[in-house]
Amino acid sequence: MAGSYVREARLRGLGRRRERIAPIIDRLANEHADAAIALRFRSDLELLVSVMLSAQTTDVNVNRVTPALFEKYPSPQDYLAVPAEELERDIYPTGFFRQKTKAIRGTMRALIEEFDGQVPRRLDDLVTLPGVARKTANVVASELGHAQGIVVDTHVRRLSQRLGLSRNEDPVKIERDLQRVVPRADWARFPHLLIWHGRRVCDARRPRCEDCVLEELCPASRLR
Numbered sequence: 001m002a003g004s005y006v007r008e009a010r011l012r013g014l015g016r017r018r019e020r021i022a023p024i025i026d027r028l029a030n031e032h033a034d035a036a037i038a039l040r041f042r043s044d045l046e047l048l049v050s051v052m053l054s055a056q057t058t059d060v061n062v063n064r065v066t067p068a069l070f071e072k073y074p075s076p077q078d079y080l081a082v083p084a085e086e087l088e089r090d091i092y093p094t095g096f097f098r099q100k101t102k103a104i105r106g107t108m109r110a111l112i113e114e115f116d117g118q119v120p121r122r123l124d125d126l127v128t129l130p131g132v133a134r135k136t137a138n139v140v141a142s143e144l145g146h147a148q149g150i151v152v153d154t155h156v157r158r159l160s161q162r163l164g165l166s167r168n169e170d171p172v173k174i175e176r177d178l179q180r181v182v183p184r185a186d187w188a189r190f191p192h193l194l195i196w197h198g199r200r201v202c203d204a205r206r207p208r209c210e211d212c213v214l215e216e217l218c219p220a221s222r223l224r
């Protein structure tokens with residue numbers, strides 16, 4: 001299906017990906033001027049922990065837990081100073097609490113032992129942290145102002161396909177396709193724009209094409 005939208009864009013004479021990307025970004029930026037990460041954090045460490053906790057749950061859910069969590073665990077050492085069961089209880093509402101506790105404690109140990117207790121900026125370093133996959137690393141690096149890739153979540157994947165920007169299903173391949181057309185200066189904000197557009201307008205099951213600022217640029221539009 002994803003491939004068909006790339007073909008459809010050509011059939012409808014919508015222009016090449018490289019030509020459509022600038023107006024797509026401009027229109028989305030105009031429409032979703034408030035698009036930004038929804039997680040709340042005050043430091044690099046809080047950002048990293050928030051993103052790790054956000055796997056398989058909502059940002060709202062994470063934001064409910066983190067104020068007390070960050071008060072109790074201000075440094076990497078603090079996460080290791082309590083028994084694992086205590087941290088499990090503290091993050092329980094975010095789900096997968098055993099797995100996340102293991103990942104967070106492993107990551108804190110690695111930060112202390114290999115990065116002087118600091119959150120690294122390089123994607124290659126971030127992905128060496130236990131439980132930190134490419135998507136998490138991309139989110140952290142981007143929010144720290146060092147985007148080295150493009151975050152691909154479920155919304156980014158769906159919209160990239162519908163907009164005919166990628167014919168792939170695999171997130172790593174979609175990211176590679178996006179990196180070829182999205183200007184590097186926009187790598188950090190582009191996923192936020194797609195995520196917010198996906199939540200507000202381009203719903204997975206019921207896209208509201210009639211209210212969409214991208215309608216005339218979109219090969220998946222249901223209006224034509």
Ligand code: SF4
Pocket residue numbers: 162163201202203207208209210212213214215216218219220221222
């Ligand atoms: S025109 Fe429809 S399918 Fe295309 S991006 Fe907009 S809402 Fe989604």
